[in-house]
Amino acid sequence: MNILQALFFPPDQPGGVSSMVPYTTEKFNKRGWEMELFSLPKRLRGKGTEPVGFTTFDLSRYGENPIIDKYVQTYKDYIWWTKLRIRKKYDLIHAHHPIAALAMKEVFPDTPVIVTIHSSYERELLLNGKIADGGPEQLFLTSIYGELESKLDQILTVSNSFKQYISEFIQDPERVGVIPNGYDxxxxxxxxxxxxxxxxxxxxxxxxxxxxxxxxxxxxxxxxxxxxxxxxxxxxxxxxxxxxxxxxxxxxxxxxxxxxxxxxxxxxxxxxxxxxxxxxxxxxxxxxxxxxxxxxxxxxxxxxxxxxxxxxxxxxxxxxxxxxxxxxxxxxxxxxxxxxxxxxxxxxxxxxxxxxxxxxxxxxxxxxxxxxxx
Incomplete structure (x- = not known):
């Protein structure tokens, strides 16, 4: 199989997904699988201009919001970068971030796309005091889980507790698989x-x-x-x-x-x-x-x-x-x-x-x- 591992940012620091995905990719390649890494350059900002939409909720209801606008712009940037850089077809795409997953499915609608959700952006923002509980940013970001369920072929996450958390925002929690992180x-x-x-x-x-x-x-x-x-x-x-x-x-x-x-x-x-x-x-x-x-x-x-x-x-x-x-x-x-x-x-x-x-x-x-x- 020819598989693309789609990260969010480049794997330039150790820990969690940044180290695990490159290591597993290398190991799979040594065992005869065809795998490549892909990610969005950290300094790439504001390149994507094509309009994007969501099928499970109305983006316009959120109006102008700096955090939501930044998230959507990053989604546009990922689509722009993917179209610019990828010229080949893959049998399967494994994304490791919701933005990467949705962008890949937008560009390659006929290719199976699965996603591993490694963490929760909205919980991080809440705990760091950046957004309010029940505010528009939290509602938007939790709606993304339903969008992933609607568009992707498989959702994975890294712990049973996080599966339970995601289950509140999707229709069929049994579709979510659990594969904890691994280490060399x-x-x-x-x-x-x-x-x-x-x-x-x-x-x-x-x-x-x-x-x-x-x-x-x-x-x-x-x-x-x-x-x-x-x-x-x-x-x-x-x-x-x-x-x-x-x-x-x-x-x-x-x-x-x-x-x-x-x-x-x-x-x-x-x-x-x-x-x-x-x-x-x-x-x-x-x-x-x-x-x-x-x-x-x-x-x-x-x-x-x-x-x-x-x-x-x-x-x-x-x-x-x-x-x-x-x-x-x-x-x-x-x-x-x-x-x-x-x-x-x-x-x-x-x-x-x-x-x-x-x-x-x-x-x-x-x-x-x-x-x-x-």
Whole structure:
């Protein structure tokens, strides 16, 4: 089969879809499948001029709205770029973003198109305070799920919890398949080390949705109880200045290192002891699987795909989002007891290797692809 993997932006950074899709494409090619990658250049803006419409709802009801207009323009840009760059036919197109999926179906109406929805743009905007709950932007973005159901041949997503979320906005939830993300184990190399002071690490975009203010408040409580630690924050984003100021206010600045963006954090992660990320929502939470493969103890929140990866007390610890006191207690358990955190880390690593291997993803994807083989 000749298959096109259609990403949103180029896969130029690690983590989640950005690393998984190129790796699976390479593996499929080595096994004799014909696969290519396609994406929209990040700097391409405002090129698409052809009008677009939706069959399941009326776009005009939303009037002029900056967020909706930007989304629709990106859809137009993707169509323009696809028509400009693609000259051949494919047996199947596997898109990894709603915009990519709808654009591909618009350009290639007779080609089977499937989509994996890896995350929720509207939930990200809500949690980051960019849109209001029940506002026009949320209504528009959730309507896109119905449009995908109407036009595409298959919808996939990365966790059962996210399937349940999508199910509220479509007619037939049973059409949605679940294939969790997978990882090439060779990228993750646990390193034997003994840190005298517990080393905590988090890797994420610095935005409100990741709950890092809760993490800093929890660390302040940990410090008040006399437990030494260092927190390493890898990532950048609009919340960085506020987080740095909060660290100063909480008398934590000496315990925290802000690194900014890092291209390959998985090469750095094995030297630490505990991975912690108190997200307010995650469709899957790829970085938890990556940390587990690096043999770190996991501390996360009881939301979305995180709760599907972590069984509380067995292969990690779960707390409720926004609960700084509960998070500080969970961190204390793994900071003060190296044997316990190693036990959790080993169990997390075992599960990640069994459940999130790249070979498992390839087997599941192959079974999907073969349905469209002519």
């Amino acid at each position: 184990e060779k990228r993750f190399r646990p390193i034997s080390h003994e840190n005298e002071v517990a080393q905590l690490i988090t890797v994420c975009r610095l935005v409100p949705a990741k709950g890092l203010e809760t993490l800093l408040e929890a660390c302040a409580k940990l410090k008040e109880r006399g437990h030494p630690f260092v927190l390493h924050i890898i990532g950048d984003g609009p919340s960085r200045t506020e987080l740095e100021e909060l660290a100063r206010e909480l008398n934590l600045y000496e315990e925290i290192i802000f690194y900014g963006y890092m291209l390959h954090p998985e090469e750095f992660m094995p030297f630490f002891d505990i991975f912690v990320l108190p997200s307010k929502a995650e469709a899957f939470g790829s970085v938890f699987a990556e940390a587990a493969l690096c043999l770190l103890a996991l501390v996360g929140t009881n939301v979305g795909g995180i709760a599907e990866q972590i069984e509380n007390g067995r292969n990690g610890l779960l707390v409720e989002p926004g609960d700084a006191a509960g998070l500080s207690v969970a961190l204390e358990k793994v900071v003060v007891d190296p044997s316990y955190r190693y036990q959790l880390a080993r169990a997390a690593s075992d599960k990640a290797r069994k459940s999130y291997s790249l070979n498992r993803v390839m087997r599941q994807l192959r079974s999907v692809y073969e349905r469209y083989e002519q």
